[in-house]
Amino acid sequence: MAKLELRGVTKTYGKTVGVANIDLTVEDNEFFCIFGPPSTGKSTILRLFLGLETPDSGEVCIGGEVVNGRLPAERDLAMVFQNLALFPHMTAGENLAFPLAERKTPKAERERRVNEVADKLHIGPLLNKIPAHLSGGERQRVAIGRALVRDSNALLMDEPISALDARLREEMRVELKRLQREMHRTLVYVTHDQEEAMSVADRLCIIRDGGIAQIGTPQEIYNAPNSRYVAEVIGAPPMNFIAGAIGEGGAFSADGLDLALTFKTNGAAGPGDVGVRPEDIVIEREAPGGHAVAATIYEVEPLGGFTVVALSVGDSVLRAQITGQPQFTLGEPVHLSLALDKCHLFASADGARIATGATG
Amino acid sequence: MSSIELVNLTKRFGDLVAVNELNLEIKDKEFVALLGPSGCGKTTTMNLIAGIENPDGGEVRFDGKNVGSVPLRKRGVGFVFQNYAIFTHMTTYKNLSFALEVRGLPRDEIDRRVHEIAKLLDLEDRLPVPAARLGVNEMQRLGIGRSAIANPQIFLLDEPLSNLDAAFRAVMRTELKHLQHQLGQTMVYVTHDQLEAMTMADRIAVMDMGVLQQYGTPLEVYNRPRNLFVARFMGSPSMNLLYCRLTESDGGRALDFDESGRVELHDEALLKQCASARNADLYFGMRPEDVELSPVTGDRGGLAMTVTFVEHIGARTIVHLRSAGHEVKAIERNDFDVDIGAPMEVSPKPGAGWLFDAATEIALGAG
Numbered sequence: 001m002a003k004l005e006l007r008g009v010t011k012t013y014g015k016t017v018g019v020a021n022i023d024l025t026v027e028d029n030e031f032f033c034i035f036g037p038p039s040t041g042k043s044t045i046l047r048l049f050l051g052l053e054t055p056d057s058g059e060v061c062i063g064g065e066v067v068n069g070r071l072p073a074e075r076d077l078a079m080v081f082q083n084l085a086l087f088p089h090m091t092a093g094e095n096l097a098f099p100l101a102e103r104k105t106p107k108a109e110r111e112r113r114v115n116e117v118a119d120k121l122h123i124g125p126l127l128n129k130i131p132a133h134l135s136g137g138e139r140q141r142v143a144i145g146r147a148l149v150r151d152s153n154a155l156l157m158d159e160p161i162s163a164l165d166a167r168l169r170e171e172m173r174v175e176l177k178r179l180q181r182e183m184h185r186t187l188v189y190v191t192h193d194q195e196e197a198m199s200v201a202d203r204l205c206i207i208r209d210g211g212i213a214q215i216g217t218p219q220e221i222y223n224a225p226n227s228r229y230v231a232e233v234i235g236a237p238p239m240n241f242i243a244g245a246i247g248e249g250g251a252f253s254a255d256g257l258d259l260a261l262t263f264k265t266n267g268a269a270g271p272g273d274v275g276v277r278p279e280d281i282v283i284e285r286e287a288p289g290g291h292a293v294a295a296t297i298y299e300v301e302p303l304g305g306f307t308v309v310a311l312s313v314g315d316s317v318l319r320a321q322i323t324g325q326p327q328f329t330l331g332e333p334v335h336l337s338l339a340l341d342k343c344h345l346f347a348s349a350d351g352a353r354i355a356t357g358a359t360g
Numbered sequence: 361m362s363s364i365e366l367v368n369l370t371k372r373f374g375d376l377v378a379v380n381e382l383n384l385e386i387k388d389k390e391f392v393a394l395l396g397p398s399g400c401g402k403t404t405t406m407n408l409i410a411g412i413e414n415p416d417g418g419e420v421r422f423d424g425k426n427v428g429s430v431p432l433r434k435r436g437v438g439f440v441f442q443n444y445a446i447f448t449h450m451t452t453y454k455n456l457s458f459a460l461e462v463r464g465l466p467r468d469e470i471d472r473r474v475h476e477i478a479k480l481l482d483l484e485d486r487l488p489v490p491a492a493r494l495g496v497n498e499m500q501r502l503g504i505g506r507s508a509i510a511n512p513q514i515f516l517l518d519e520p521l522s523n524l525d526a527a528f529r530a531v532m533r534t535e536l537k538h539l540q541h542q543l544g545q546t547m548v549y550v551t552h553d554q555l556e557a558m559t560m561a562d563r564i565a566v567m568d569m570g571v572l573q574q575y576g577t578p579l580e581v582y583n584r585p586r587n588l589f590v591a592r593f594m595g596s597p598s599m600n601l602l603y604c605r606l607t608e609s610d611g612g613r614a615l616d617f618d619e620s621g622r623v624e625l626h627d628e629a630l631l632k633q634c635a636s637a638r639n640a641d642l643y644f645g646m647r648p649e650d651v652e653l654s655p656v657t658g659d660r661g662g663l664a665m666t667v668t669f670v671e672h673i674g675a676r677t678i679v680h681l682r683s684a685g686h687e688v689k690a691i692e693r694n695d696f697d698v699d700i701g702a703p704m705e706v707s708p709k710p711g712a713g714w715l716f717d718a719a720t721e722i723a724l725g726a727g
Contacts, residue, residue, distance in 0.1 A: 304647065330541070
């Protein structure tokens with residue numbers, strides 16, 4: 001297993017920028033997740049590592065060595081695609097053994113490795129079946145197994161479970177994380193599903209328009225997004241934003257709302273947005289005083305264990321996430337207050353985070 | 361007035377019974393979700409309501425009248441499909457106004473309604489743009505707008521949000537529900553996503569293999585699942601279902617989980633459920649948010665389990681636990697932390713827990 005790096009890599013396709021001057025390091029044995037909306041450059045990063053694309057500038061490194069000139073076959077990386085290309089005429093076992101057979105691994109060793117991987121993936125009983133007789137989830141396991149069966153510098157996966165249904169995806173992401181831990185592999189994993197990314201990643205890299213928006217642990221990114229963009233794409237329901245103006249001394253006043261908060265802004269001023277996560281809004285029926293804001297109930301979305309309440313505040317709608325199954329009537333007047341220490345302040349101009357934590 | 365009644369509705373495709381003796385009553389202005397896995401018969405049911413398919417048995421009634429002989433065009437239903445059929449060469453405005461122009465509405469009335477719906481769907485800026493240039497999210501909103509603008513009394517939607525990205529889907533769920541409240545249409549919504557059904561519907565019809573499993577409000581279906589299928593299908597992560605045996609001794613009733621431990625039954629709701637048990641083989645159901653985790657003391661009589669995995673996903677933390685033969689997922693707060701491999705005592709929170717007959721898969725006391 002090896003460390004993977006991109007050093008100042010740019011790749012353009014005609015006038016379209018794939019990735020622009022990217023620096024990133026995937027540590028040895030790390031579960032590194034690349035997250036972003038469709039066509040932001042996620043897959044380009046994988047293709048650069050694999051050698052399927054040549055960078056316009058910059059260095060691609062595997063295990064500390066620059067591999068720009070090396071052919072894909074010489075890079076020794078294993079890949080799992082979203083469209084799992086299993087050989088339809090081979091059994092699951094033969095599919096698993098294929099990368100070993102290709103490398104002329106002795107038969108006994110081949111069998112040992114196939115059985116080991118099949119065991120880890122719980123697909124032992126399926127080895128004699130052909131792909132057509134397997135379910136979607138089982139086929140996916142075989143495809144992942146085929147990438148795991150031989151030692152390689154690293155594993156690369158491009159949306160490997162996005163075609164499965166929701167329930168199966170929840171199970172598979174836990175399986176993948178377990179496998180990566182047990183087998184000590186470096187894994188670069190591309191997904192557009194923020195919950196999946198949060199769940200599996202040791203570190204998360206958020207891509208925006210071919211550049212890196214933020215790299216950090218899922219907790220760091222969730223609790224301290226460095227920009228409004230990152231705050232918007234991580235977390236569901238998404239973070240709420242309240243537009244307003246940042247004045248002298250860090251006083252924020254919301255547009256059209258009776259809400260005044262103070263942040264430590266180090267002199268930054270101008271238009272700003274306060275961001276607050278749905279779970280950091282408290283709804284109260286009685287006016288609690290202080291910094292509470294008057295609101296009315298817009299819609300109520302019960303989810304069983306928790307409830308998402310959409311609130312009409314001024315001209316905008318904010319979402320609060322409340323534990324349990326509270327009852328509200330549509331149009332009911334309520335008061336909402338914000339968990340001040342969890343409020344973020346972003347500059348409207350460039351979306352950069354100015355501060356986290358307010359005083360009332 | 362536009363209520364819908366399905367009476368013993370049956371539809372076969374060759375040997376396959378797609379919809380089997382379905383009885384369902386949808387009230388005027390009600391938002392009903394038809395929910396189930398692929399192949400459960402939900403889309404066929406919607407096609408029968410619309411008149412795209414004809415039933416092999418039973419009736420579809422609108423306001424009490426059998427519409428069996430009324431063709432698709434005359435049923436007065438609006439449709440939104442997963443694959444939005446948009447005229448891509450026309451502007452957004454034209455796509456919206458089209459249905460009203462066909463009906464010969466006055467120009468200022470058309471203009472007013474186009475702007476009204478465009479505002480509701482956040483498409484006002486995009487009105488002059490050719491639809492081909494819209495993003496996926498905008499295209500989907502336009503699809504909804506185009507059907508909604510004609511103000512049909514019955515609105516049928518087949519997985520209309522499934523192509524949208526997650527953050528936007530959350531916003532659209534609220535907006536769609538709000539739209540329905542404002543327009544006062546009867547809405548039938550087909551989805552395989554329990555979260556969509558929970559958040560939007562007034563009532564949910566859970567289907568499996570062409571058969572109605574349960575019909576009730578989101579919280580009824582979530583809180584009192586009638587059988588194991590519904591219990592598993594609703595909620596994310598789904599309900600923990602642990603095989604156990606009901607035992608009786610001098611000390612009272614208890615659930616025996618073999619090597620994982622025993623739970624003595626003191627909880628009134630559970631004792632009441634037990635009273636209708638016909639055999640001792642049961643499943644004990646516990647929602648992930650109703651699981652209480654505590655350090656092992658040995659005297660509380662919970663299940664002894666080991667933490668196998670911890671998922672921090674934003675506002676919630678999902679803790680995975682395992683023991684010999686049982687698995688449990690628990691939902692904890694954002695800041696909860698525990699080491700993998702740590703032993704834990706697992707018990708239901710007071711008042712939480714459901715029992716199902718292991719043979720019939722029906723909830724005890726569900727009748």
